[in-house]
Amino acid sequence: MRIKKRLFIGLLALSLLFITAVMAGGWYLLANHTSVLNRVLLILGIFTLAVLFLIIALGIAGLVLILWQERSLPFFQRLGIIAVNTLFPVALALGRRLGVKEDAIKASFIEMNNQLVRLQGLRLEPERILLLAPHCLQWSGCPHKITIDVSNCRRCGRCPVDALHALAEKYGIRLAVATGGTLARHFVKQYRPRAVVAIACERDLTSGIQDTQPLPVLGVVNLRPHGPCLNTQVNLNQVEEAVQFFLYGKAMTRPQVYREGWKIGSSV
Numbered sequence: 001m002r003i004k005k006r007l008f009i010g011l012l013a014l015s016l017l018f019i020t021a022v023m024a025g026g027w028y029l030l031a032n033h034t035s036v037l038n039r040v041l042l043i044l045g046i047f048t049l050a051v052l053f054l055i056i057a058l059g060i061a062g063l064v065l066i067l068w069q070e071r072s073l074p075f076f077q078r079l080g081i082i083a084v085n086t087l088f089p090v091a092l093a094l095g096r097r098l099g100v101k102e103d104a105i106k107a108s109f110i111e112m113n114n115q116l117v118r119l120q121g122l123r124l125e126p127e128r129i130l131l132l133a134p135h136c137l138q139w140s141g142c143p144h145k146i147t148i149d150v151s152n153c154r155r156c157g158r159c160p161v162d163a164l165h166a167l168a169e170k171y172g173i174r175l176a177v178a179t180g181g182t183l184a185r186h187f188v189k190q191y192r193p194r195a196v197v198a199i200a201c202e203r204d205l206t207s208g209i210q211d212t213q214p215l216p217v218l219g220v221v222n223l224r225p226h227g228p229c230l231n232t233q234v235n236l237n238q239v240e241e242a243v244q245f246f247l248y249g250k251a252m253t254r255p256q257v258y259r260e261g262w263k264i265g266s267s268v
Contacts, residue, residue: 007108008091008105008108008109009067009112011091011108012083012084014091015087015090015091015094016083016087020053055079055083056086056087057083059079059080059081059083060080062075063076063084067112067116070115070119071119072119077116078214080116084210088109091105103202106205106206107202109206109209110206113209113219114219117195117216117218117245118218120216121249122249124246126173126247127172129173129174129193129196130173130176130188130191130193130196130197131168131175131176131196131197131199131239131243132176132177132184132188132197132199133160133161133175133177133234134178134199134200134204134222135147136228136229136230136231136232137177138159138161139159142158142159146177147177147179147183150165150176150177159231160233160234161177163236164239167236167243171243171247173243174191180204184198184208185208185211185212188212193215195217196212196216197217197220197246198217199239200221200222201222201232202221205219205221218242220234220235220239220242223235
């Protein structure tokens, strides 16, 4: 099921309205039950919150404008990042209260982020692109440790890691496999890429995108037919298209590069 970007944008707007109502209620209660000094302090506090409110409101409006016009607007995108980082916990909490699954909210955020990144129209050298994959893509019965050195992979074709190697070799990009957010951030610092194609679950992708801002990250949500963190899979076509966006500014028509025995590249 395709997650719509407007789900996350709508929750951001609802979060802003909720905070506005709380601020108005606090103003009413304190303004009628405090001393003169407290009222002065309250006015200063409300002024500060009003400035933050304006920045967040402009950020949300800017995100809507960018997505609607499908045109990169760096100033509004920076304000949008502030709005997202400020309201994200509130949006999650409100979404849960409304019966929206947390993974759906985070998937909507990832979809919105991906479109914003694509609109930047980056065209990078292959060595400036990092393909970052989670350890759970590796076959659980594999005895070879690939998180420190991905070249330890024996390329047997039992899991998508072989196909990711083939894709990295085809385009000349870097490939790293991480066990979690700490190691993923280590690879980002080590390789210092200009852009990242990241594969992970909704939770890890969301935190990773936020932790590495303003570094452009295109996220591809993994597939979990055996449950979380065990023999996960990925749509390899989506991964390759993300790489092509960073190389050429758009997805290109291309021949299949994966082992014949590995069919996940043609899945949805």
